[in-house]
Amino acid sequence: MALIEGKGLCFNYGDKELYKNIDIRINQGEHCVLVGANGAGKSTLMEILAGERKPDRGAVTKESHVTISYLDQRLEVKDDQTLENYLYGVYAPLFEKEKQINQLYEKAALGEGDYEALLEKAERLRISLEDAGFYALEEKVGRIVNDFGLNEKLSETLSHLSSGQREKAYLAKMLLEERDVLFMDEPTNFLDANQVNSLATFLNEYKKAFLLISHDEAFLRKVADVVFSLKGGRLTRYKGGYEKFLEQSVLDEEQYQKDYEAQQRYIKKEEAFIASHIVRATSAKAAKSHRQRLQALDRLEAPPPSEGGVAFSFPFSHHVGEKPLTVENLVIGYDHPLLSPISFTLMKGEKVAVIGHNGVGKSTLIKTLLGEIPALGGKYRFLEGIEIGYYAQDEVVDRRLSPYEIVRRAYPELDKTEIRTLLGRAGIKKELALRALNELSGGEESKARLSLLMKKRHNFLIFDEPTNHLDQKAKESLYKAIEAFPGSVILVSHEKDFYDGLVDYELTFD
Numbered sequence: 001m002a003l004i005e006g007k008g009l010c011f012n013y014g015d016k017e018l019y020k021n022i023d024i025r026i027n028q029g030e031h032c033v034l035v036g037a038n039g040a041g042k043s044t045l046m047e048i049l050a051g052e053r054k055p056d057r058g059a060v061t062k063e064s065h066v067t068i069s070y071l072d073q074r075l076e077v078k079d080d081q082t083l084e085n086y087l088y089g090v091y092a093p094l095f096e097k098e099k100q101i102n103q104l105y106e107k108a109a110l111g112e113g114d115y116e117a118l119l120e121k122a123e124r125l126r127i128s129l130e131d132a133g134f135y136a137l138e139e140k141v142g143r144i145v146n147d148f149g150l151n152e153k154l155s156e157t158l159s160h161l162s163s164g165q166r167e168k169a170y171l172a173k174m175l176l177e178e179r180d181v182l183f184m185d186e187p188t189n190f191l192d193a194n195q196v197n198s199l200a201t202f203l204n205e206y207k208k209a210f211l212l213i214s215h216d217e218a219f220l221r222k223v224a225d226v227v228f229s230l231k232g233g234r235l236t237r238y239k240g241g242y243e244k245f246l247e248q249s250v251l252d253e254e255q256y257q258k259d260y261e262a263q264q265r266y267i268k269k270e271e272a273f274i275a276s277h278i279v280r281a282t283s284a285k286a287a288k289s290h291r292q293r294l295q296a297l298d299r300l301e302a303p304p305p306s307e308g309g310v311a312f313s314f315p316f317s318h319h320v321g322e323k324p325l326t327v328e329n330l331v332i333g334y335d336h337p338l339l340s341p342i343s344f345t346l347m348k349g350e351k352v353a354v355i356g357h358n359g360v361g362k363s364t365l366i367k368t369l370l371g372e373i374p375a376l377g378g379k380y381r382f383l384e385g386i387e388i389g390y391y392a393q394d395e396v397v398d399r400r401l402s403p404y405e406i407v408r409r410a411y412p413e414l415d416k417t418e419i420r421t422l423l424g425r426a427g428i429k430k431e432l433a434l435r436a437l438n439e440l441s442g443g444e445e446s447k448a449r450l451s452l453l454m455k456k457r458h459n460f461l462i463f464d465e466p467t468n469h470l471d472q473k474a475k476e477s478l479y480k481a482i483e484a485f486p487g488s489v490i491l492v493s494h495e496k497d498f499y500d501g502l503v504d505y506e507l508t509f510d
Contacts, residue, residue, distance in 0.1 A: 217242070
């Protein structure tokens, strides 16, 4: 049974056709994922299905009783409420029933009305609360809050939470709502490895349907029962999990290529026959018959170009010594220490992954080393001549600016062609370079920001969660670029599949 169905969906972004006449349905209880390259139109399609955006043509229908919940990449909510009120607000109707029960008991105690009737009504309400799981709410909310590391944040307002904590709060509320269909756009971006596993467990146990977008392949392998692949404006549905999709999609693409080439050969042969016979009296009738068949032919569209076009590279300046960074008993935090004193030495050309659960202090360590936050104790030392390139996880950027304008501001000496070339190597090509960031996908924005590290020479690179939003091709290119960089690298990442084999060792913070 289809809970939500889109038919004949078409959408153009400016002069770019994202898709034409695609169909999609989400059936009851299906666990679906939507995959494709950055800029393929995944988030736009999810917005259309969730009712947040209208297609140019086609329609989306859903059963009248179906409830949905939508988590996008940049969700905006009223943030002057505490996290506790925000989460428990999901159950406001149940708390209202509890209030009614207490009022009925109070009336009965005061003799206001029929005593037995009041108690009977209160009991019916109590049973309905029990059936709705009201008396297990604290345990239910507590589990999700604990899984997402929000235990100590319940009394804080949403506005005082970090961006990552707010994202987790929005996700937690969505899971607690238990709607018929969940739409989630990049739900793992602000989760550490343990939290990603907890989310996967929850979704695997979820009895209702969901559709999510993610570029974390390890996560997709755990949760997908149905895969929708959006490529070259075509949407293909695969039943049977992510591994089966990977295998079958390769076969399908090879077969489509063969069918397309065979059809092109047939078309050329027919066109040649028509051209040579249409002017001959003896064969004009046959030529017209061939032309009619050709006109009625259901022509296959050309296969989409292979994904890729991303060629990250980070130019190296020079070595400065054997120990570019020395950290001795460094204490990090704001008004109090977040961790025990930290000591490590990063040798020439070494690459280290900084890992640990969210909120433990990974980004705080980076900001302390960069001098953005003062150390609470201990010391650290970069060798003289160190030139640091830094990619921030949550950089504040004017989202009205285009990638072209961002690069131009960073490198005013570059001419138009040089800026276009730089962005093109990062996968931001043609009209994408001139669109405002708020019109681009999360992956396209990440590529634009990474391009800023591709012009200036550095000998020390620091990345804070650089793979968030990036598609698989871009991740592969980023991996190769970091691997080829001769200098030292500090990499904060929750994706073990990405940094495993890339770094020399791991710094784990608990």
